[in-house]
Amino acid sequence: MADVEPLLRTESGDAIGGDAAARRPVFELFEGFALTSVLASLERAGLLARLEGGSVPADPSEGRDGLPLATLRYLAQRGVVEEVNGMFTLSQRGREICKDKGYLVWLQGGYGHVLASLGDFSTGARRYGDDVIRDGRWVADGSALIGRDDVSPHATEVLTGIDFSHVVDLGCGNARFLIAAANRFGVTGVGVDLAPEACEDAGHAIAAAGLEDKIKVRCGDAGDLDAIPELAEADLAVAFFLLHEIFEHGREALMAYLRKLGSIMPRGAYMLVAEVQPASGAPDEKWRPEFTLLHAIMRQQLLTAEGWHDAFVEAGWSRHEVRDLGLPGAVLLLYQNTAPAGAEGGE
Ligand SMILES: C[S@@+](CC[C@H](N)C(=O)[O-])C[C@H]1O[C@@H](n2cnc3c(N)ncnc32)[C@H](O)[C@@H]1O
Incomplete structure (x- = not known):
């Protein structure tokens, strides 16, 4: 299939929303943060096991506010799952990430709120141990x-x-x-x-x-x-x-x-x-x-x-x-x- 010419380009000739966005390192951080939060949160709620156990159907009536399906679609957009005939299954990348999910649970569940307080710790507005501590369970x-x-x-x-x-x-x-x-x-x-x-x-x-x-x-x-x-x-x-x-x-x-x-x-x-x-x-x-x-x-x-x-x-x-x-x-x-x-x- 021939490449579709983008409608808009920046002054340097990059397609708007295309190559230029791909080169902005901030979006790598943005995706990493969101995916880490989503996957660790699903694991903590006991929901990741369903995907690890096999295929999950695309069911808009399931769960609160249709969130399970919205989450599965998001994970598909990020290459963690694949959708085939209305069923979502972990992709190869998804399986590799889930095998190492402990790193995400440890970071997000155990220390997410601690890292988010780093600015306050640095200024002295709050102190680790007195005002904020890690979450022992996670x-x-x-x-x-x-x-x-x-x-x-x-x-x-x-x-x-x-x-x-x-x-x-x-x-x-x-x-x-x-x-x-x-x-x-x-x-x-x-x-x-x-x-x-x-x-x-x-x-x-x-x-x-x-x-x-x-x-x-x-x-x-x-x-x-x-x-x-x-x-x-x-x-x-x-x-x-x-x-x-x-x-x-x-x-x-x-x-x-x-x-x-x-x-x-x-x-x-x-x-x-x-x-x-x-x-x-x-x-x-x-x-x-x-x-x-x-x-x-x-x-x-x-x-x-x-x-x-x-x-x-x-x-x-x-x-x-x-x-x-x-x-x-x-x-x-x-x-x-x-x-x-x-x-x-x-x-
Ligand atoms: C990183 S976790 C490792 C847990 C376990 N050893 C493992 O490898 O799965 C460290 C553990 O040490 C515990 N811990 C930290 N300081 C401790 C102390 N002074 N006495 C007993 N446990 C402590 C924490 O509550 C936490 O469960």
Whole structure:
């Protein structure tokens, strides 16, 4: 088919609404923001599952104000779904995005309102922690979805190489790791998380998995190691995306934490840690700049793999294995406790 000549052109010869708009970077941001909001919101309302499960009919009478159909049409216009014979189905691009939807849920559900307050945080009109906090449920749910593909397979592979039977998960979120570990390795576990919504979700997930006799979750501060007596019997402590919260209180606080953990846990016990490294400044880096900025808002700094290594070694832990995770710039660190029982030296 011959190209249709546009009716209007700018002075530079671009078709109005065509090439010129395509070259304006603002519309890429505009679309990304809208699509992120729409997809995360559908997931949070439990509606994305329908599309992930198969085809959805174009039904103008469905839902409130015809919004389901308007949304499906929007997603088709943006290439996330395809409409064939009145049925909407995820496109290849849509399937790829849904596979990684945890990133959208984490960002929009957990931190959307936090990012939107950045101007006020910068002027001092509001303060993170006092006036605005992240949403614990969607941080935990988003993290669990991200972890499903980008952490768990790597963690399982690493853990296959060691012996362990009792796990303590520090900052366990919705207990997705403990449930997977109990199913895969037959171990028992205790989880501790500060967010009541995450603990509530964890309770439901453990019950749904029929693992109440193997896994317990408590709502509490994982920074208070004295309140976690199970550590004395644990041969594996897990801290996925938690240790930077301890580092928030300074390097000395982190060192004291790691030393104390080593003094409570049996000699030879393991610690498995996942952390995102800070943005490196490389062009086109994915995820790390946003993760770094959000943690700066929360007054938290991130460490490189070398930074974590130095801290662990100084606190009496030896490196067993370090590898990259599926999340851009994230690392999985497995260290072993070399401290003699009861020793809390260096404090
Ligand atoms: C990014 S999420 C990761 C959740 C889980 N570890 C995972 O990988 O799916 C971090 C979790 O740590 C929890 N958390 C943060 N500070 C904590 C603290 N001091 N004590 C216990 N939990 C904490 C948060 O509530 C959140 O659920």
